[in-house]
Amino acid sequence: MQMYTTACPRNCYSTCSLKVYVEDNRIRRIEANPDNKAAPKGPCLRGLSYVERTHSKDRILYPMMRKKDSLEFERISWDRALDMIEEKLRYFKERFGPRCVLFYSGSGTKGLLNEVGSNFWRLYGGYTATYGDLCWPAGLEATRLTLGENKHNAPWDIENARTIILWGKNPAETNVQQMRSIDRAVEKGAKLLVIDPRRTLSADRAELLIQPRPGADGALALGIGHFLVKHNQTDNEFIEKYVLGFPEYKRLVLDFDPGKAAEISDVPVPYIQRLADEIANGKPVCLCPGFGMQRYTNSGQAMRAMLALMVITGNIGISGGGWWYANLQSSIFSKVGDPIDFYPPEKPDGVARISISVALLGQDMLNQKDPPLKMIWVERGNPVTQNPDTNTVLKAFRSLDFRVVVEQFFTDTAREADIVLPAKSMFEQSDVIGAYWHPYIQLKQKVIEPPGEVKPESEIYRLLALRLGFPGEAMAEKLPGPSDREIDAFLEKKLEPFPGLSLQRLREGPILAPGMEEIAFSNFIFRTPSGKIELFSEEARERWGLDPLPVYTEPVESVRGASPEAKKYPLYFMTPNTKNRTHSQFNNLKLIRQFSPKPFVVMNPEDAIQRGIVNNDRVRIFNDRGQLEVEAQIDFSMKKGCVCVTNGWWITDGGTVNFLSLGRETDMGHGSAFHETLVELIKL
Numbered sequence: 001m002q003m004y005t006t007a008c009p010r011n012c013y014s015t016c017s018l019k020v021y022v023e024d025n026r027i028r029r030i031e032a033n034p035d036n037k038a039a040p041k042g043p044c045l046r047g048l049s050y051v052e053r054t055h056s057k058d059r060i061l062y063p064m065m066r067k068k069d070s071l072e073f074e075r076i077s078w079d080r081a082l083d084m085i086e087e088k089l090r091y092f093k094e095r096f097g098p099r100c101v102l103f104y105s106g107s108g109t110k111g112l113l114n115e116v117g118s119n120f121w122r123l124y125g126g127y128t129a130t131y132g133d134l135c136w137p138a139g140l141e142a143t144r145l146t147l148g149e150n151k152h153n154a155p156w157d158i159e160n161a162r163t164i165i166l167w168g169k170n171p172a173e174t175n176v177q178q179m180r181s182i183d184r185a186v187e188k189g190a191k192l193l194v195i196d197p198r199r200t201l202s203a204d205r206a207e208l209l210i211q212p213r214p215g216a217d218g219a220l221a222l223g224i225g226h227f228l229v230k231h232n233q234t235d236n237e238f239i240e241k242y243v244l245g246f247p248e249y250k251r252l253v254l255d256f257d258p259g260k261a262a263e264i265s266d267v268p269v270p271y272i273q274r275l276a277d278e279i280a281n282g283k284p285v286c287l288c289p290g291f292g293m294q295r296y297t298n299s300g301q302a303m304r305a306m307l308a309l310m311v312i313t314g315n316i317g318i319s320g321g322g323w324w325y326a327n328l329q330s331s332i333f334s335k336v337g338d339p340i341d342f343y344p345p346e347k348p349d350g351v352a353r354i355s356i357s358v359a360l361l362g363q364d365m366l367n368q369k370d371p372p373l374k375m376i377w378v379e380r381g382n383p384v385t386q387n388p389d390t391n392t393v394l395k396a397f398r399s400l401d402f403r404v405v406v407e408q409f410f411t412d413t414a415r416e417a418d419i420v421l422p423a424k425s426m427f428e429q430s431d432v433i434g435a436y437w438h439p440y441i442q443l444k445q446k447v448i449e450p451p452g453e454v455k456p457e458s459e460i461y462r463l464l465a466l467r468l469g470f471p472g473e474a475m476a477e478k479l480p481g482p483s484d485r486e487i488d489a490f491l492e493k494k495l496e497p498f499p500g501l502s503l504q505r506l507r508e509g510p511i512l513a514p515g516m517e518e519i520a521f522s523n524f525i526f527r528t529p530s531g532k533i534e535l536f537s538e539e540a541r542e543r544w545g546l547d548p549l550p551v552y553t554e555p556v557e558s559v560r561g562a563s564p565e566a567k568k569y570p571l572y573f574m575t576p577n578t579k580n581r582t583h584s585q586f587n588n589l590k591l592i593r594q595f596s597p598k599p600f601v602v603m604n605p606e607d608a609i610q611r612g613i614v615n616n617d618r619v620r621i622f623n624d625r626g627q628l629e630v631e632a633q634i635d636f637s638m639k640k641g642c643v644c645v646t647n648g649w650w651i652t653d654g655g656t657v658n659f660l661s662l663g664r665e666t667d668m669g670h671g672s673a674f675h676e677t678l679v680e681l682i683k684l
């Protein structure tokens with residue numbers, strides 16, 4: 001057996017390094033690669049399941065075409081598939097202009113070669129593109145406005161913390177590698193505090209679990225700020241030197257009565273006081289906010305209010321402390337991950353019309369005029385289950401003339417296609433990847449030849465470009481040729497500006513990103529307009545029309561809010577990520593099915609009794625947008641008034657959670673406010 005080092009390119013904090021063993025063009029075994037100091041014990045069950053996933057009999061290995069007026073697909077040749085796509089592309093461009101084509105890509109795999117997609121569509125003469133993101137932009141923007149950049153200390157530095165706060169983050173499921181270093185910190189005496197409406201697996205070793213009402217973290221943070229300021233538990237020397245807007249912030253929190261904070265957040269005053277004391281007396285404090293909690297219409301401001309707590313106590317730029325949101329120190333190749341990428345184009349770039357918000361995908365697709373959309377090309381994404389408001393997304397898909405989906409499996413999105421093209425797996429083309437938690441650059445190596453007639457996207461685009469007669473010169477630069485040598489040359493060119501990086505070196509294992517800071521902001525340089533940490537941000541007003549201070553506003557869809565849903569639907573519908581899937585991926589595998597065979601809803605006993613529901617009853621969860629029917633699991637871990645189905649179930653498993661969510665943008669960054677979803681639940 002031959003052993004190779006490679007790395008997992010899924011959208012996941014841990015981005016593990018792997019050793020894979022290959023024999024007869026098959027993945028035989030997968031092991032951890034301890035050279036990655038952040039993830040030395042990887043991989044998780046998902047990583048181990050690649051042995052099955054890569055060679056699964058359910059993988060799509062050939063181009064497939066939907067049979068006329070049928071839900072079934074038949075195998076066709078590459079020539080036939082490309083002929084049909086070429087014909088449509090020529091016709092649509094001539095008849096309606098190139099912008100009637102929407103290019104949609106999700107977060108299925110990381111890598112520098114992903115740019116080939118938009119390169120192709122630019123050379124096509126234009127296209128319609130999306131802006132915003134499903135995942136994390138409100139938090140990225142909140143951090144950028146305050147600190148100037150998105151970075152944090154190296155993952156292993158958490159062991160130096162005295163206090164660790166997991167605020168709406170559940171690393172025991174979504175960042176298992178971090179849980180190991182948190183465990184070590186706890187063994188050394190650090191306190192672990194968790195703030196989450198659910199008692200998650202991450203709360204197992206916590207000293208304190210606070211269960212706020214969803215969407216109310218901003219009020220909780222202002223309440224904590226109130227006590228810190230009132231009791232003079234702030235680091236005044238740090239504030240003097242590095243902070244802009246403290247006097248204004250001080251007025252804001254002193255006016256924010258803790259009783260009001262308690263009433264809004266549903267966290268009693270003594271606990272708010274306790275959190276303030278833990279922060280004041282537990283320095284260095286490491287605050288890890290998750291991505292889940294910033295998917296509300298008020299959460300950019302909530303994140304700013306939370307980050308302010310680390311700022312006023314001088315927990316920035318020190319070992320064992322800080323604001324650990326996203327560590328983009330490995331984003332060295334382009335501005336990928338820079339929040340600027342998420343802005344919509346008041347300034348269109350001339351080629352792409354960037355007019356479709358990812359959060360509003362269905363609505364915006366249906367509303368586009370001049371030209372209306374005729375075609376969609378989807379790759380690396382599963383928008384039918386993963387974007388908000390599935391019913392509208394389905395309607396938008398079905399209103400198009402032609403749909404191409406590049407996929408490994410027959411997902412709910414692939415089922416909507418006219419042509420499905422088979423997608424590569426991570427082992428079938430080399431690429432260079434970064435991460436958003438640890439600061440390593442890694443090579444995801446090609447270790448087997450693609451099975452069946454699978455072709456990587458870069459090769460598919462190249463074949464189409466040749467048919468469409470794109471200019472040779474532009475192609476040479478933008479669309480690499482199909483051979484391994486040409487792919488390597490494309491990647492080497494990207495590595496050129498960095499003397500320490502080469503494919504040769506990366507083949508041996510992960511490399512720390514050039515210039516990476518083990519302790520972020522330890523030079524106290526902040527790339528904000530004022531050069532200081534901005535608690536008062538003019539940019540927040542200018543760019544997003546928000547208050548320059550992190551004020552609290554009630555989310556639009558909330559039981560305390562004014563929206564019509566508030567009256568009809570009393571339960572918060574929570575849809576967090578879960579350990580054995582990456583969103584909608586992996587759950588179709590036998591290995592994973594053993595652990596999670598079917599969707600279920602977790603609810604608090606009081607909510608269950610009120611509705612006459614007992615364990616394992618089948619229930620319907622519904623609102624005006626859609627419904628789901630699943631089994632109930634009754635459990636005190638869930639805050640009263642909240643029910644939870646994990647994200648990522650397929651429609652073919654019984655239904656995606658996004659039947660119930662609405663397309664709505666977050667207050668900043670053009671994120672998706674999925675979690676602002678109210679429902680009712682009845683026994684069937």
Ligand SMILES: Nc1nc2c(c(=O)[nH]1)N[C@H]1C(S)=C(S)[C@@H](COP(=O)(O)OP(=O)(O)OC[C@H]3O[C@@H](n4cnc5c(=O)[nH]c(N)nc54)[C@H](O)[C@@H]3O)O[C@H]1N2
Pocket residue numbers: 011012013014135136167168169170171173174175195196197198200212213214215216217289290291292293574575576577578579580581582583675
């Ligand atoms: N195994 C696994 N790992 C993953 C992923 C995966 O799908 N599976 N996905 C990756 C990706 S793309 C992402 S974005 C991350 C997400 O991982 P996390 O950052 O951990 O985010 P979520 O799982 O969405 O939510 C985390 C917690 O926030 C809580 N929460 C929800 N609303 C609120 C609120 O209003 N206030 C508070 N305080 N808490 C709230 C939820 O109950 C949940 O436990 O994980 C990455 N890692």
Ligand SMILES: Nc1nc2c(c(=O)[nH]1)N[C@H]1C(S)=C(S)[C@@H](COP(=O)(O)OP(=O)(O)OC[C@H]3O[C@@H](n4cnc5c(=O)[nH]c(N)nc54)[C@H](O)[C@@H]3O)O[C@H]1N2
Pocket residue numbers: 011106107108109134135136291292378379380381382383385386387406407408409411423424425426457575576577582583584585647657658661674
């Ligand atoms: N209600 C609710 N909705 C959510 C979330 C939530 O917490 N709650 N989480 C949100 C978050 S954090 C995120 S990041 C998004 C994720 O949204 P997506 O990125 O759309 O979700 P995935 O399920 O990961 O789908 C990726 C698809 O890419 C395919 N794929 C993998 N590798 C390749 C490849 O090399 N080429 C091609 N062509 N395809 C490939 C996989 O088979 C998979 O079907 O979902 C969001 N949706």
Ligand SMILES: [Mo]
Pocket residue numbers: 011134135136291
């Ligand atoms: Mo995400």
